[in-house]
Each structure stands twice: as structure tokens, then as C-alpha cells.
Amino acid sequence: MAADCDVLISGAGPVGATLALALHAQGRGCQLVDAAPQPVQGDDRSLGLTTGSQRLLEGLGVWRHLRGAQPIRSLHISERGRFGRSHIHARDHGLDALGAVVPAQQLHDALAAELAARQIPLQRPAAIARMPLATPEAAPTPASAPCSAPAPAQAPGWRAVWLQQAAEDEAPALRARLVVGADGAQSAVRTALGIPRAVEDYGQVALVTQLDAARDPQGCAYERFDPGGPMAVLPRGGRRVGAIWMLPRRRAEAFAAGPIEDFVAAFQQAFGWRLGRLRAAAPLLRWPLSRVRARRLTGPRALLMGNAASAFHPIAAQGFNLALRDAAALARALGDAPDPGADAVLAAYEASRQADHQHVERLTDGLVKLYTQDLPGLSQLRSLGLYGLEVAAPLQRRLVARSAGLVD
Ligand SMILES: Cc1cc2nc3c(=O)[nH]c(=O)nc-3n(C[C@H](O)[C@H](O)[C@H](O)COP(=O)(O)OP(=O)(O)OC[C@H]3O[C@@H](n4cnc5c(N)ncnc54)[C@H](O)[C@@H]3O)c2cc1C
Structure with a gap:
């Protein structure tokens, strides 16, 4: 692994890998570490992706590997034993498709193939043990310094990163201007930053x-x-x-x-x-299934993305789609900024993503409540909602635009 890098991404899952490709496409230096010895195998899920996500993956050269991807031409929503049902057709909205279904394992394989083709450094198994802030000129912070050092007005120039299994007196493996935690719901980066999280077991x-x-x-x-x-x-x-x-x-x-x-x-x-x-x-x-939500998306010279930031109930098929929009927004926010970990850059990124995160949270939590809780009146509301969707064209148009990823 090279000594210094602009962006170190912890976690080479779907989100970390996509972010690495987006940054690489901009000429931004980045590296990945992943704690698992091997890439994921045998993931048989079928992921529902929006048209916006499809375009992003096309732009990064990933989509061409997804030979099993299928367009969603229509969406049929119903409730067992109830009158309401809704059938929304892409063609009625002047669209070719409402989104696509992607075999999850093909996505993992496609991302791994593109990382390798672009020679983006990926070290596995490797996990961050400590990542204290370090000034550019000074020697790296001693090994005993806490990872979650209080943020100064402008965080000093680097995070010095020690990987697990490093000896106490060993120099850091590398320094990074920005560390991205894309290391899943149990994120070690989130823990190192001391960012609290709320966890709700859906049971x-x-x-x-x-x-x-x-x-x-x-x-x-x-x-x-x-x-x-x-x-x-x-x-x-x-x-x-x-x-x-x-x-x-x-x-x-x-x-x-x-x-x-x-x-x-x-x-x-x-x-x-x-x-x-x-x-x-x-x-x-x-x-x-459990709901995980980090209290903040960023810390000094660090940010969280994907399941590390928020893991959702899959009822609305939103988690990966949201994280792809995060990855694209971060790549835009970094642009050609001389310092990708500067506080102002991270603050602007976090502010720009708030509305989308809140929308996905409201949508997902609302659906979970509506369709998994048995409270008086909810079943009537569900029927009305589905029936209303069938007859209320503007509501349908809004849903279609959102599910196709054409609006945030
Ligand atoms: C059943 C189900 C169906 C879903 N369907 C959809 C859908 O249809 N559409 C949609 O948009 N979303 C869907 N989602 C959500 C989607 O799966 C997640 O948003 C996505 O997988 C998040 O990816 P990630 O890379 O953030 O996390 P992960 O997939 O958890 O990857 C984390 C990576 O970090 C690595 N790692 C872990 N710990 C460390 C560490 N300490 N150091 C370094 N690396 C580490 C892991 O090895 C892994 O490679 C679904 C989720 C579920 C559970």
C-alpha cells in the first residue's frame, strides 16, 4: 500500500467499491481496505435499482457486466384480502422502465472486476485499528492517542492510519486526507469517530x-x-x-x-x-433486519456512507439507491478541491444530503408502520392508499418519478 492517499475507503462492499470507482473517474487518488478475506459469494438477492442508479453504474462501466439485469416495465401493488390494488405501467408515464432488477451477486462481481481493471488498490483482509488526526508536518500522533480526538476549528491535515495486527511501535500504514467508513452496519470507522448510532431491531x-x-x-x-x-x-x-x-x-x-x-x-x-x-x-x-442510523454523517476528516451511515428495512428498496446518490454527491463535492477532507467540503456534502436522507427515512419508516403494524384503521388506510394510487394520476406520477430516481 502507498504511504499517503487522498481518500481511504474502509469497506469494499457495494457502496465502498462504487465510491472508489466514482472518485477514480475524477482522477482522485483513493485506496480501499476490507476486513473480509474474500469478496462476497452466494448473494442471491434481487436488488431493485432506480433509473438514476442505473445511469450512475452505466457511467462507471459497471452496468455492462450486469447481464442478468432486467427492466421493470410495471409495478403491481396489492394487499392480501383487501380491495385496493394498483398497477403502474412505465409506458403510461412515457418511460421505458420504472427501474431495474439486478442480481446482487453479479453486482458484487462487476464492481470487483472494475476495481481490478482500474488497478485501484484494495487490501484484504485489512481493517483500520486506529486513525488519529495528525498535522501535516508533525510526526504522526503517538499510538496511545485516542482515535476520536476532539475536532479543532479546522482538522489538521491527515488521518494517520494503523491497520490491525500492527505492532505498538510501528509507524502508521498510511496517511489519508479523508477516511470514508463504508464498512457496514457495525462500522469500525463510526466507532473510532465516536459517532453515536440508534439501532432498532425490527424483529x-x-x-x-x-x-x-x-x-x-x-x-x-x-x-x-x-x-x-x-x-x-x-x-x-x-x-x-x-x-x-x-x-x-x-x-x-x-x-x-x-x-x-x-x-x-x-x-x-x-x-x-x-x-x-x-x-x-x-x-x-x-x-x-434492523434499522441503524448514525447521528452524524461526518466527523473531522472522515465520513460515513451506506450501511455504516444508515441501514434501512428493505421494504422500499432504498438503501443502496440512496448510497449511490451519496457516492455521486461526494464525488461532485470533492470536485477538484485541493483538500478532500477540509471541514468546509464535508459540511457542504452533509448539508446537501440531508433532505434526501430524511425523505428515504420517512418513506421507509412510514411503509414499515403502515404494512407491518396491526393498528385500528391502518388496514383501511392501506386499501385507500393503494386504490388512491390507481385512480390519482398526479400521485402516481410523483411515485413513478421517485421510484425511477428522476427526482430526489
Ligand atoms: C434483504 C435485503 C434486500 C435489499 N434490497 C435492496 C434493494 O432492492 N434496493 C436497494 O437499494 N437496497 C436494498 N438493500 C440494501 C442494500 O443491501 C444496502 O444498502 C447495501 O448492501 C449497503 O452496502 P454497504 O457497502 O454499505 O454495506 P455492506 O454490504 O455491509 O458492505 C460492507 C463491507 O465492509 C466490510 N467491512 C466490515 N467491517 C469492516 C471493517 N471493520 N473494516 C473494513 N471493512 C469492513 C465488509 O467485509 C463488506 O465488504 C437490501 C438489503 C437487504 C438486507
Whole structure:
């Protein structure tokens, strides 16, 4: 690893890797470290991406690797046992697609391929042990200095970074003008910065698999609100679909421990027969769900992005889309700034991202409450909401523009 760099990104997951590519495209020097010895394997999720996210990944050369990406031509929203339902077609809004479904594993592989092709340095397994602030001229802060040193008026010029397994008396592995924590919901960078976080356990687990349907969904993505928990069926090409069902922990664990056929039978009963018989086409994977929110996005010469900043319930398929907008905004904010970690640059970035973060939070938390809580009157509201969506053209247009990522 080179001694100094403009930006050190901790975490080479989808967010850290995309940010590295965006910065590299601007000629900004950056490096990555990741604690895992190997890139992710076997991630069978089907990610719903907005048209805005697609454009960003196209611009970074990532999209061309995503051969399994499928356009979402329409969105069908319904609730089991209720009158309300809504079917929104891209063509009715002059659009080719409302977004796209991307196989998550293809995304991981595509990002890794592009990082390698651009020779962006990535060290793994490697994790930051300490990252105190250091003045440009002075010797790096002694090893005993706390990582979360109080912020001076303008943070001194570097963060000196020691990686795990370094000896006590060893010099830092490198100095960085800016450290980005893209190291997931348990972010070590967030801990090092002393940024508090709020955690809410949803008490739910997302069960994910692929199914073969008797009928081709023709690019339709289905969102269905079952009393057991919200579910989605997403086109994966031909009659193959991605399935996700967010269930209370105990029921989800029972499915995960049993034969997949039991899960598929219950899924079929809850989803209905609009695509004919559904058959298992991949193993069942489980993702425990909790809400994580860092109190701040930035600290002196550091910032948080992706799950390290906020992890959301997947009900609205927003987490990665939001983080991609963050990555693009950070790349813009750094521009050709001589010092990418300057307080003014980070403050401007954080201010520019507040409204989008608040919107995604409100949308996701609102949907979780609306569709997973059983309070008097909520089910009527749900039906009205879905029915209203079908008949209220301006509301529909707004939803379409947002889900396609055409407005923030
Ligand atoms: C079931 C499910 C479905 C979803 N569907 C969608 C969707 O349809 N659309 C959407 O937009 N979003 C969706 N999301 C959200 C999306 O998955 C997240 O927003 C995204 O994965 C966040 O990526 P990340 O890189 O921030 O974090 P992660 O994917 O957690 O990656 C973190 C990386 O940091 C590394 N790391 C961990 N600790 C350290 C450390 N100490 N030092 C260095 N490296 C470290 C890890 O090895 C990993 O590589 C979904 C989430 C779930 C759970």
C-alpha cells in the first residue's frame, strides 16, 4: 500500500467499491481496505435499482457486466384480502422502465472486476485499528492517542492510519486526507469517530430465494402486503423470479430450518396464482433486519456512507439507491478541491444530503408502520392508499418519478 492517499475507503462492499470507482473517474487518488478475506459469494438477492442508479453504474462501466439485469416495465401493488390494488405501467408515464432488477451477486462481481481493471488498490483482509488526526508536518500522533480526538476549528491535515495486527511501535500504514467508513452496519470507522448510532431491531427476517414461475412476469415487479409480512416478486428474466418475504423472526427461522418446499407452498398461498405455480430454483437465504442510523454523517476528516451511515428495512428498496446518490454527491463535492477532507467540503456534502436522507427515512419508516403494524384503521388506510394510487394520476406520477430516481 502507498504511504499517503487522498481518500481511504474502509469497506469494499457495494457502496465502498462504487465510491472508489466514482472518485477514480475524477482522477482522485483513493485506496480501499476490507476486513473480509474474500469478496462476497452466494448473494442471491434481487436488488431493485432506480433509473438514476442505473445511469450512475452505466457511467462507471459497471452496468455492462450486469447481464442478468432486467427492466421493470410495471409495478403491481396489492394487499392480501383487501380491495385496493394498483398497477403502474412505465409506458403510461412515457418511460421505458420504472427501474431495474439486478442480481446482487453479479453486482458484487462487476464492481470487483472494475476495481481490478482500474488497478485501484484494495487490501484484504485489512481493517483500520486506529486513525488519529495528525498535522501535516508533525510526526504522526503517538499510538496511545485516542482515535476520536476532539475536532479543532479546522482538522489538521491527515488521518494517520494503523491497520490491525500492527505492532505498538510501528509507524502508521498510511496517511489519508479523508477516511470514508463504508464498512457496514457495525462500522469500525463510526466507532473510532465516536459517532453515536440508534439501532432498532425490527424483529423480522427477510427470506430470499429464486423461484421458477409457470408464467413469464413480462417485466412486472409485484409488491404484496400479506398480514404475515410484506413480500415482493421481481423479474429475473424469462420465468425466473426473485422472491423476498419479510416475516416475524420466529416464523422466518422455522421456514429457514425446514425444507424449502414448505416455504414455497406458504409463499404461493400468500402471493396467489397470478404467475401460476411457483417452484424453488435456489436455496433459501435469511437476512435479519434492523434499522441503524448514525447521528452524524461526518466527523473531522472522515465520513460515513451506506450501511455504516444508515441501514434501512428493505421494504422500499432504498438503501443502496440512496448510497449511490451519496457516492455521486461526494464525488461532485470533492470536485477538484485541493483538500478532500477540509471541514468546509464535508459540511457542504452533509448539508446537501440531508433532505434526501430524511425523505428515504420517512418513506421507509412510514411503509414499515403502515404494512407491518396491526393498528385500528391502518388496514383501511392501506386499501385507500393503494386504490388512491390507481385512480390519482398526479400521485402516481410523483411515485413513478421517485421510484425511477428522476427526482430526489
Ligand atoms: C434483504 C435485503 C434486500 C435489499 N434490497 C435492496 C434493494 O432492492 N434496493 C436497494 O437499494 N437496497 C436494498 N438493500 C440494501 C442494500 O443491501 C444496502 O444498502 C447495501 O448492501 C449497503 O452496502 P454497504 O457497502 O454499505 O454495506 P455492506 O454490504 O455491509 O458492505 C460492507 C463491507 O465492509 C466490510 N467491512 C466490515 N467491517 C469492516 C471493517 N471493520 N473494516 C473494513 N471493512 C469492513 C465488509 O467485509 C463488506 O465488504 C437490501 C438489503 C437487504 C438486507
